[in-house]
Amino acid sequence: MVQSGVPHGAREGGWLPDWVYTGEKFETGLAFFADALGRITRFSREPADLAAARRLSGQAALPGLVNTHSHAFHRVLRGRAEARGRPETGPRGAWREAHDRALGRLSGEDVFDVARMTFMEMLLAGITCVGEFHYVHHQPDGTPWPEPNFLSCEILRAAHDVGIRIALLHVAQVRADFLAPSGSAPVRSRCAGPEVYLRELEALRVVIEKDFPADEAWLGAAPYSLATVPLDAFKAIATYARAQRLRLHTHVATSAAEAAACTAEYGRAPVALLAEQGVLDKRFTAVDANYLSDDEVKLLGTARAAVCVCPGSARNLGLPPAPVEKIIAAGAGVAFGSDTQAQIDLLADARSLEYDLRLQRDQRPALAPDAATALFHAATVTGARSLGATSGALEVGRPADFFTVNLLDPSVAGADAGTLLANVVYGLDRRAIRDVWVGARQRLSGGRHVSHGSIVGRFVDAQKRIWAE
Numbered sequence: 390m391v392q393s394g395v396p397h398g399a400r401e402g403g404w405l406p407d408w409v410y411t412g413e414k415f416e417t418g419l420a421f422f423a424d425a426l427g428r429i430t431r432f433s434r435e436p437a438d439l440a441a442a443r444r445l446s447g448q449a450a451l452p453g454l455v456n457t458h459s460h461a462f463h464r465v466l467r468g469r470a471e472a473r474g475r476p477e478t479g480p481r482g483a484w485r486e487a488h489d490r491a492l493g494r495l496s497g498e499d500v501f502d503v504a505r506m507t508f509m510e511m512l513l514a515g516i517t518c519v520g521e522f523h524y525v526h527h528q529p530d531g532t533p534w535p536e537p538n539f540l541s542c543e544i545l546r547a548a549h550d551v552g553i554r555i556a557l558l559h560v561a562q563v564r565a566d567f568l569a570p571s572g573s574a575p576v577r578s579r580c581a582g583p584e585v586y587l588r589e590l591e592a593l594r595v596v597i598e599k600d601f602p603a604d605e606a607w608l609g610a611a612p613y614s615l616a617t618v619p620l621d622a623f624k625a626i627a628t629y630a631r632a633q634r635l636r637l638h639t640h641v642a643t644s645a646a647e648a649a650a651c652t653a654e655y656g657r658a659p660v661a662l663l664a665e666q667g668v669l670d671k672r673f674t675a676v677d678a679n680y681l682s683d684d685e686v687k688l689l690g691t692a693r694a695a696v697c698v699c700p701g702s703a704r705n706l707g708l709p710p711a712p713v714e715k716i717i718a719a720g721a722g723v724a725f726g727s728d729t730q731a732q733i734d735l736l737a738d739a740r741s742l743e744y745d746l747r748l749q750r751d752q753r754p755a756l757a758p759d760a761a762t763a764l765f766h767a768a769t770v771t772g773a774r775s776l777g778a779t780s781g782a783l784e785v786g787r788p789a790d791f792f793t794v795n796l797l798d799p800s801v802a803g804a805d806a807g808t809l810l811a812n813v814v815y816g817l818d819r820r821a822i823r824d825v826w827v828g829a830r831q832r833l834s835g836g837r838h839v840s841h842g843s844i845v846g847r848f849v850d851a852q853k854r855i856w857a858e
């Protein structure tokens with residue numbers, strides 16, 4: 390049942406799990422309460438409060454995870470791009486072919502149905518907030534919809550319907566690659582230039598502010614990459630984002646060829662170029678960052694920018710891990726994204742990153758002396774900061790976004806308060822995630838979404854249409 394944690398007409402409602410993660414540790418005998426807006430109002434150990442709170446017996450509560458980088462429609466590609474492609478197309482040629490085929494077929498209805506499936510799967514993984522890097526804008530033949538922002542609105546509608554918090558990172562793509570002419574971007578995502586893009590962004594901002602509470606859905610600017618958005622257009626978008634205090638996300642340093650191509654066109658590698666142009670700041674997030682020079686890492690740190698890494702997706706695509714240790718040491722934040730949705734499991738992403746580092750350094754843990762806490766912080770607090778979300782921690786004034794773990798699930802049974810977080814980060818089975826609450830509203834109960842059957846059914850139908858011969 391989807392229900393509010395705050396009883397109808399009441400000023401507040403509360404929860405009493407066996408343990409609650411308050412940012413540094415799990416605490417017991419502690420209830421927390423939220424108001425009718427879904428924001429946490431207080432924590433209490435008073436007997437009357439413990440008695441009044443809804444008992445979550447045998448469960449631990451943890452702040453909802455933040456998925457900082459998602460392309461929802463990539464969910465249709467799972468398992469369908471794993472065969473080896475033609476040698477001349479390179480290591481990711483088969484994936485690219487499947488991507489382009491799906492992109493050519495998705496109807497508006499498919500975009501909605503697929504996004505609902507993807508967002509529901511995120512809730513099942515304890516994710517309560519997503520940064521959707523959305524770049525499908527036009528009809529399959531490239532014709533704009535009568536309402537240019539139709540598909541962005543469908544994404545927002547899907548997030549609202551499923552009940553996940555969303556930063557809509559509306560994407561600009563102008564050209565196909567470095568040095569390519571403007572207008573050469575793929576037809577479904579092509580925009581004529583920064584003026585058109587910023588008009589769309591402005592119109593979307595009005596829609597979002599009218600239709601959603603400010604912290605349920607909000608807008609971010611997202612030039613797809615320096616390869617596909619020429620520098621002048623990139624700067625125009627960055628200037629607008631800064632003036633409007635919007636987050637600015639972009640793919641950067643994804644491939645080895647990118648730095649060379651960027652240097653050939655502009656005389657600088659991508660991050661160095663963006664720093665020189667004054668684009669980097671605390672609202673900037675570099676997505677992927679698989680190939681960064683030490684100087685570029687320092688530039689991101691000096692700007693207090695964030696880096697979103699997508700370890701599961703990168704591994705699936707055969708891309709190397711980002712230099713995360715250096716990025717953190719330089720002072721930039723690290724967040725996680727599910728990106729191509731090869732798997733939706735941020736905790737698996739976190740442990741995969743840590744294990745890559747252990748292999749490289751022959752040290753365990755590798756990221757930090759308490760890597761479990763650092764990884765969980767990245768998957769919550771830093772992700773929220775990168776997206777401009779109000780969530781990310783169970784604290785007074787923040788929304789009651791949390792998931793509960795069944796403490797008797799075989800994957801965590803026997804953990805104590807001191808070891809539960811490490812157990813969750815390194816060994817939690819997704820099956821152990823029981824209830825998920827977003828803004829004090831219950832979105833998952835007993836590991837199931839209220840619309841589970843219809844969401845899965847419609848996705849299965851969409852897959853049949855998309856992949857029919």
Ligand SMILES: [Zn+2]
Nearest residue numbers: 458460640728
């Ligand atoms: Zn991406």
